[in-house]
Amino acid sequence: MNFMELFILIANSTLFFTVPLLITALGGMFAEKSGVVNISLEGTMVFGSFFSILFINFIQENVPGFNPSLLLLVAAIIAAITGSLLSSLLAFSAVNLKANQVIGGTAINLFAAPMVIFIARTLNNVKNIPFDQDFNIQKVPLLGDIPVVGEILFQDINILSFLGYFIAFIAVIVIYKTRFGLRLSAVGEHPSAADTVGINVYKMRWIGTLISGALAGLGGLVFVVSSSVTFSGQVGGYGFLALAVMIFGQWKPEKIFFASLFFGLMNALSVKYTLIPWFDGLSLGYFFTVLPYIATLVALMLTSKKSRAPKAEGIPYDKGSR
Amino acid sequence: MKNQAFISSVVAILLGLIFGLIIMIIANPFTAFPGLLTMMGGWLAHQDFLRRLGDLIFLTGPMILTGLSVGFAFKTGLFNIGATGQYTLGMFAAIFVGIYGTFLGPTQWIFAFLAAIIFGALWGLLPGLLKAYFNVHEVISSIMLNYIGMYTVNNLIQGDANLFNVAFSKTKAINLNAYIPTTILRDVFDRSAIDLGILIAIGITLIIYFVLYKTTFGFELQAVGSNRFAAKYSGIKENRSLILSMVISGALAGAAGALYFLAKGSVNSGNQYSVGNELLTAGFDGIAVALLGQSHPFGIVLSAFFISFIQRGGYFMQTLGIKVEIIDVIIAAIIYTSAMAMLVKDKLIKILKRKQP
Numbered sequence: 001m002n003f004m005e006l007f008i009l010i011a012n013s014t015l016f017f018t019v020p021l022l023i024t025a026l027g028g029m030f031a032e033k034s035g036v037v038n039i040s041l042e043g044t045m046v047f048g049s050f051f052s053i054l055f056i057n058f059i060q061e062n063v064p065g066f067n068p069s070l071l072l073l074v075a076a077i078i079a080a081i082t083g084s085l086l087s088s089l090l091a092f093s094a095v096n097l098k099a100n101q102v103i104g105g106t107a108i109n110l111f112a113a114p115m116v117i118f119i120a121r122t123l124n125n126v127k128n129i130p131f132d133q134d135f136n137i138q139k140v141p142l143l144g145d146i147p148v149v150g151e152i153l154f155q156d157i158n159i160l161s162f163l164g165y166f167i168a169f170i171a172v173i174v175i176y177k178t179r180f181g182l183r184l185s186a187v188g189e190h191p192s193a194a195d196t197v198g199i200n201v202y203k204m205r206w207i208g209t210l211i212s213g214a215l216a217g218l219g220g221l222v223f224v225v226s227s228s229v230t231f232s233g234q235v236g237g238y239g240f241l242a243l244a245v246m247i248f249g250q251w252k253p254e255k256i257f258f259a260s261l262f263f264g265l266m267n268a269l270s271v272k273y274t275l276i277p278w279f280d281g282l283s284l285g286y287f288f289t290v291l292p293y294i295a296t297l298v299a300l301m302l303t304s305k306k307s308r309a310p311k312a313e314g315i316p317y318d319k320g321s322r
Numbered sequence: 323m324k325n326q327a328f329i330s331s332v333v334a335i336l337l338g339l340i341f342g343l344i345i346m347i348i349a350n351p352f353t354a355f356p357g358l359l360t361m362m363g364g365w366l367a368h369q370d371f372l373r374r375l376g377d378l379i380f381l382t383g384p385m386i387l388t389g390l391s392v393g394f395a396f397k398t399g400l401f402n403i404g405a406t407g408q409y410t411l412g413m414f415a416a417i418f419v420g421i422y423g424t425f426l427g428p429t430q431w432i433f434a435f436l437a438a439i440i441f442g443a444l445w446g447l448l449p450g451l452l453k454a455y456f457n458v459h460e461v462i463s464s465i466m467l468n469y470i471g472m473y474t475v476n477n478l479i480q481g482d483a484n485l486f487n488v489a490f491s492k493t494k495a496i497n498l499n500a501y502i503p504t505t506i507l508r509d510v511f512d513r514s515a516i517d518l519g520i521l522i523a524i525g526i527t528l529i530i531y532f533v534l535y536k537t538t539f540g541f542e543l544q545a546v547g548s549n550r551f552a553a554k555y556s557g558i559k560e561n562r563s564l565i566l567s568m569v570i571s572g573a574l575a576g577a578a579g580a581l582y583f584l585a586k587g588s589v590n591s592g593n594q595y596s597v598g599n600e601l602l603t604a605g606f607d608g609i610a611v612a613l614l615g616q617s618h619p620f621g622i623v624l625s626a627f628f629i630s631f632i633q634r635g636g637y638f639m640q641t642l643g644i645k646v647e648i649i650d651v652i653i654a655a656i657i658y659t660s661a662m663a664m665l666v667k668d669k670l671i672k673i674l675k676r677k678q679p
Contacts, residue, residue, distance in 0.1 A: 039403075039461065089658070099661040102401050102461055103613065107658035110606055114650035115345075121645040122349045234600065240465050247462060286477040293466040300463065301456040 004148070006275060010265075011152045013272050018264030019164035020045075020223035024242035025249065025256050026171050027215030031087075032251060033175070034208025035188035035312040036094050039105035040087065041216045042239025043112030048083035048217020049224040050116035052076065053231040056131045068135045069159045072225070076160060076218055083217015084210040086112060091209035095202050098316035109239075117233040129231040135159070160222045167215065171253040184208055188310030191317040201317045216242075244296035250308040266292045327616045331625070331660070334614065338656035342648055350643070357644045361635035376507070376514025378627075378634050380585060383519040385626035387578035388608030390530055391571045393617035395460075397534060398567035399547035404449055404464025405575040406605025407471035411445040412438035412576025413583045413595055413602075414475040420496030420584060421485055430499040435522075435580045442576015443569045445471055450568030454561040460568065468601055476597050492594040501592065502584045519581040524623065526577065531619040543567050575605060603650075607633075610653045613660040629653060 024041055031038035038044075052075040059066050086108060093104040117127045139145075140154035175181040186194040187204040195201050219242065223235050245263050249256030270288030273279045339358070346354035356364075366374055388405050395402035402408075419426075419434035426433050448467055452458040479485045479493055487494045504517040534540040545553040546563040554560045582604065587593050611629055615621030636649030 039465070093658065093662055097662040100401075102403070103609075103661040104658060106403065106606070106609060107654050107661060110610075110657060111651060111654035114647035114654065118345070118349070118645050118647040118651060121647065236599065237469055237601075240469065243462070244466060286473060290470050290473050293470045297452070297458070297463060297466050300458045301452065304457040304459075 008148065008151050009275065010268055010272055012156075013268035014261065014264045015152065015157075015161065016226050016264070017267035018260050019161050020219045020226065020238060021242050021245050021263055022168055022219075022257060022260040023164050023222060024216050024219030024239060025245035025260055026167060026253060027083075027212040027219060028243055028246040029171070029175075029212075029249075029251055029253065029256060030184070030215065031090075031209045031212035032246065032310055032313055033184045033188045034205045035191060035310055035315065035317065036090065036205050036209050036212075037101045037105065037314045038087070038090060038209065038212050038216075039102055039243060040090055040108035040112070040239075041212075041219075041242050042235065042237065043109035044083045044086050044213050044216035045220030045223060045235040045239045045242075046233065047086045047112040047116060047220070048079035048213075049220030049231060049235065050120070050129075050233075051082040052079035052217075052221045053129050053131055053224055054120075057129050060132050069137065072135050072159055073163075075221060076163065079217040079221035080214035081217075083215070083220070084213035087209050087213025087216070088206075090213070091206045094209070094316065095205045098318060101314050101316075113233055120231075120233070127233045130229060131225075131231075133225070133229045135225060158225065160218075160225065163218075164222065167218075168253060168257050175253050180207075185310070187317075188312055191312050195317075195319065201319075205317070241292060244292065247309075248296055248299050250303065251310065252308070262295075263292045266295075327618075327621070331614050331616060331621070334656050334659040335628070337659040338652045341655040342652035345651060346644060346648060349645075353642045353644055357639050357642050357648075360639050360642065361632055361649070363631075363635070365635045365638035370512070372510075373512040373514040374634070376511025376516035378630055379511075379520050380515040380517065381630040381634065382627050383523040384578040384582040384604060385607060385611055385630050386523040386527060386623055387574050387581060388604055389611030389615060389622040389626045390527060390619060391574035391578065391605075391612075392608040393612035393615060393619070393622050394530060394534070394574060395567055395571040396612055396617040397547050398543045398563060399550065400453070400460050400564065400567060400571070402446070402449075402464060402568070402571045402575075403461050403609070404446070404467050404605070405571070405578075405608045406601050406603070407464065407468035408442040408445040408572040408575035409579040409605045410468075410471050410475050410602055412442035412579030414478065414579075415441035415576070416500075416580035416584050417479075417485065417493050417496060417595065420500030421494060423500070424497050426499070428499055430497060431502050431584055434496075434500050434584055435502070435577065438576045438580030439573045440576070442579065443573035446568045446570075446572015446575070447565065450565035453568070454564045468605075472599070472601055476599065479595070479597055486597070487594075490594075490596075491598070492596050495592050495594065496584065500584060501586050502581070504586060508586075515585055515587050517585055519585060522577075523581065526574070527619045527623055530574075534619065539566075575608070578604065578608075607653070610657050610660075613657055 024045060028038050028041050055078050056071060056075050059071055089108055090104055093099040094101045120127045120129060135158040136156050138156060144150045144154040183199050184204055187199060187201050191201045220235055223238050224231050245259045246256055249259035266288050270285050273284050273288060343354060343358055346357055368374060391405045392402050415437035416434045419437045423430050423433055449460045449463040452463045453460045485493055502517045502519050507516045542558045543563050545558055546560050550560055583593050585593050607629060611622055611626045614625035633649055636646045640646050
């Protein structure tokens, strides 16, 4: 294998891991921008991926010949809806009941996986839901013919990857350039100030949390579709990794994009490093697996003194205390 | 006050159970009620009563310690979501000494247990230091450390042929001297898993109670928990309190790992760790136990017994065709409702006061 082939292989694999992390981390960002800590990303990914994969499984068995890319897009909508349904539990406890957000999020994490496995096993006796992995578009016309870039970005790729980049692009615009995005940030930074100028803090936090759930649910679907051929009741800690990506990206969408690329690369290296001649004969899988977590800890150590985290993050807003 | 705390826990349990029942009814209306009865005690009324009771008591031991771990940190205002990582490290240390420490003779289990405490404490020390000196939130650092710990332990075990049984992807059986003594308990309880672990757990509970409520140190920890800044201005070294609280919390979780894995189990093969890239759930159970027990050591003993009780019930419920995952759903629902139980309680008190003339 020559250098170029290797480069393309690693780049492909990196993007594979990057997209679900990117979508989910952006989800985490929307909740935290509004001041709600969402550590239930992991559970939300499981929840969203379950219902969408269940749908894919049903269609593939009963409607042969359904266009795979269209099927994936409909599944994406289902993942987003079920994801935000689950996160409404977080919004309710965090915003309306003013409960501890970390405990509420933990409860949702612990709830999601057993709940969907219970449903899967009640329906079918096993927790795994298989599906046909035929979503990949072999080559996007024209764009796929560009050397290197085309091979990395536009060959053997499913439509949700493009959706991921598109969401990142939209997120940047929404956060920095729209009234909604600025209000969302205001509510997370200084809710009482936002309230005095007429922004409904509770409503903004609800919306932030629901967007968060929708993206995490979608991220779950992307993760399962791109990494496996069956839903197995877990997403391998990717929700927590996405949380790390969000912090690494300092709650800014454009930085989150680069952070998820870095984490994606580490993940790609942890599975593909044996192909790289320099690392031949070394057992570095463990090293690359833990590196993102250690990098996050180091990044936190370096930045926490002047953290860019939303100031009111994790603090319930009480109108009466204004 | 104590009554109110008790009532809000009971309300959380009831809401959790009702939620679970509704789901069971949707899944299968005919088995839902028999299932609930089985879970809430039917499983114990059986000809194997003694053995089942012994197993339950055994499982309560580690559960008490993970509950104490999370609860102790709560008292200092810290949320130790890292109990699972500390538990895993403790488990590793216990198994390591349990296999390599044959020269220790009959005291091997004691050293294995102490090693677990030390490893758990060290894994708790890290988020404590990060919090005290770098202002890193303990929840995020503990989540990262959970994964680092799990992958590290798996890597260490898989790299050591003396520890790892490749065929079953499990750790090998520990030395006989490394099992926590079962004494006469095992015979009394009809060859169940019970051993001295439960007495160790209760002994540790009493120590924790004493430390929290009868010493200046415990008072300082709680002062930091109720108001970090007020405590600081009254001369309490808050950084020291934060770090020590996480160390003790980690030690407790590590001890729980030892208590579970240094046991013979109800069959004599012992409890072995299955190497997989998933976090152990024991630490998360501790969160439910601590919340239900309102972080009070004695409350934690009660709630640990209750959580173990319904978990065992869920295991036996499977004969009715009800999937065992329902128990985790119920426990999660209990955590969710406990998180808001305090508020519901406050509202209830307000309503009650309004009615009084």
